[in-house]
Amino acid sequence: MLARQKSWGKTDMKYYAQEALLAEGWTADVTITIADGKVTAITPGKEAGAVELNGPLVPGMTNLHSHAFQKAFAGLTEYRANPEDSFWSWRDSMYRLLPQLTPDDMQIIARYLYIEMLRSGYTSVVEFHYLHHQPDGQHYDDAAATSCAVIDAARTVGLATTHCPVFYSYANFGEKPAAGAQKAFFHTPEQFVQLLDKLHQQYADDSSVKLGIAPHSLRAVSQAQLNELVPWWQQHEAQGPFHIHIAEQMKEVNECVDFYGARPVEWLYDQVDVNERWCLVHATHLSDQEVKTMALSKAIAGICATTEANLGDGVFRGVDYLSYGGRWGIGSDSHISVNAFEELRLYEYGQRYTHQKRNLLCDEQRPHVGDYLWTEAVAGGAQVANRGQGSIAVGEDANWVVLDRDVAELSAVAKESLLDAAIFAANENLVRDVMVNGTWRIENKHHAEWEQAQEDYRQMLKRLAANA
Numbered sequence: 001m002l003a004r005q006k007s008w009g010k011t012d013m014k015y016y017a018q019e020a021l022l023a024e025g026w027t028a029d030v031t032i033t034i035a036d037g038k039v040t041a042i043t044p045g046k047e048a049g050a051v052e053l054n055g056p057l058v059p060g061m062t063n064l065h066s067h068a069f070q071k072a073f074a075g076l077t078e079y080r081a082n083p084e085d086s087f088w089s090w091r092d093s094m095y096r097l098l099p100q101l102t103p104d105d106m107q108i109i110a111r112y113l114y115i116e117m118l119r120s121g122y123t124s125v126v127e128f129h130y131l132h133h134q135p136d137g138q139h140y141d142d143a144a145a146t147s148c149a150v151i152d153a154a155r156t157v158g159l160a161t162t163h164c165p166v167f168y169s170y171a172n173f174g175e176k177p178a179a180g181a182q183k184a185f186f187h188t189p190e191q192f193v194q195l196l197d198k199l200h201q202q203y204a205d206d207s208s209v210k211l212g213i214a215p216h217s218l219r220a221v222s223q224a225q226l227n228e229l230v231p232w233w234q235q236h237e238a239q240g241p242f243h244i245h246i247a248e249q250m251k252e253v254n255e256c257v258d259f260y261g262a263r264p265v266e267w268l269y270d271q272v273d274v275n276e277r278w279c280l281v282h283a284t285h286l287s288d289q290e291v292k293t294m295a296l297s298k299a300i301a302g303i304c305a306t307t308e309a310n311l312g313d314g315v316f317r318g319v320d321y322l323s324y325g326g327r328w329g330i331g332s333d334s335h336i337s338v339n340a341f342e343e344l345r346l347y348e349y350g351q352r353y354t355h356q357k358r359n360l361l362c363d364e365q366r367p368h369v370g371d372y373l374w375t376e377a378v379a380g381g382a383q384v385a386n387r388g389q390g391s392i393a394v395g396e397d398a399n400w401v402v403l404d405r406d407v408a409e410l411s412a413v414a415k416e417s418l419l420d421a422a423i424f425a426a427n428e429n430l431v432r433d434v435m436v437n438g439t440w441r442i443e444n445k446h447h448a449e450w451e452q453a454q455e456d457y458r459q460m461l462k463r464l465a466a467n468a
């Protein structure tokens with residue numbers, strides 16, 4: 001196991017930004033004071049002793065949906081194995097990888113992946129963690145071994161994490177028993193509660209680690225289980241979020257209609273109180289009424305644009321959802337891409353393909369698409385990671401990204417156009433420095449553990465390839 005991070009953001013510092021995207025919008029010439037990892041004051045001008053930042057400051061992004069282990073599988077299924085290749089054949093291939101992965105491997109993957117996230121502007125991750133057990137379903141000696149492996153990887157590299165253990169009981173609607181690889185995901189309700197209690201105790205004194213829960217999907221959890229699990233978690237953890245895969249593929253939408261007589265979002269809202277603590281991941285296939293219901297509930301739509309493109313899922317109805325004020329954030333899910341800017345670009349481009357218009361994801365207050373995309377995704381991600389508003393404001397965590405104005409595409413634009421250029425025009429890494437809870441983790445595009453993490457990851461991939 002990796003060494004634990006000993007101190008977390010105990011800096012007390014003043015920073016000066018020539019340009020900063022604050023909660024109220026782009027601002028010039030401000031000093032921001034932080035203590036114990038949080039912003040304590042924002043004042044105009046440059047205060048004495050303030051350290052000048054190396055470029056424009058924007059709030060750090062939450063990656064609201066990650067399956068860390070799938071990183072090791074990215075790029076390995078981009079060839080036609082049969083004429084009907086789809087999400088489901090991809091899933092079968094992914095299941096075949098699972099028996100090779102130990103908790104130590106999962107930690108090596110997560111450490112590499114989480115540094116990649118930091119380098120691309122993410123300051124926290126929500127880990128939707130479902131690979132809990134050995135391939136035959138036997139628990140490890142420590143039933144929390146794989147959870148601790150990925151949580152400790154995040155702590156070691158300095159990425160804030162909201163760990164959501166997945167509750168997974170069934171292979172499909174109608175309580176079909178979990179079979180094959182799915183045995184490694186399975187918990188009884190009692191085992192699941194024990195796992196959460198253990199994680200709660202283990203990380204109680206570390207504010208970089210928060211807990212949520214993830215009923216995997218409507219196909220993997222029964223109606224009775226869902227109706228017990230949700231009120232239990234609401235009482236157990238006052239602000240703890242719920243994450244669920246909801247409507248990624250038409251096959252599961254149709255099976256839900258066949259079994260329950262209702263579409264997934266429609267049925268979920270009939271069963272439980274879906275509110276701002278919920279993240280509905282891959283709400284790809286929605287009826288008009290479901291778009292409206294979801295938006296008005298203030299739940300967050302978890303949009304994973306690069307994965308949803310890669311798996312042939314479909315395009316989220318972003319323009320319709322925005323017309324009701326719907327809230328959302330971004331995740332990299334299968335990690336076919338780990339790049340917040342690319343996720344946002346593809347989300348907007350999906351809408352342009354669909355509507356044959358330009359500049360669709362923005363509003364009156366934020367006519368710049370880059371500003372709208374970045375600030376909405378930051379706010380939505382923070383909400384379902386249980387990390388405040390996510391903005392640069394007094395009382396918020398100091399989770400910051402400093403952009404690189406030396407990148408040519410950013411060098412001459414007004415501050416209001418910086419994120420437009422960053423998301424749509426720049427092709428090189430433009431994240432210069434990254435702070436998480438008051439501690440710099442990326443400095444001048446470098447993370448202190450990057451070389452070792454890369455080497456360990458390369459060795460592990462070679463072993464997996466040799467065993468394939």
Ligand SMILES: [Zn+2]
Pocket residue numbers: 065067128245281333
């Ligand atoms: Zn997922």
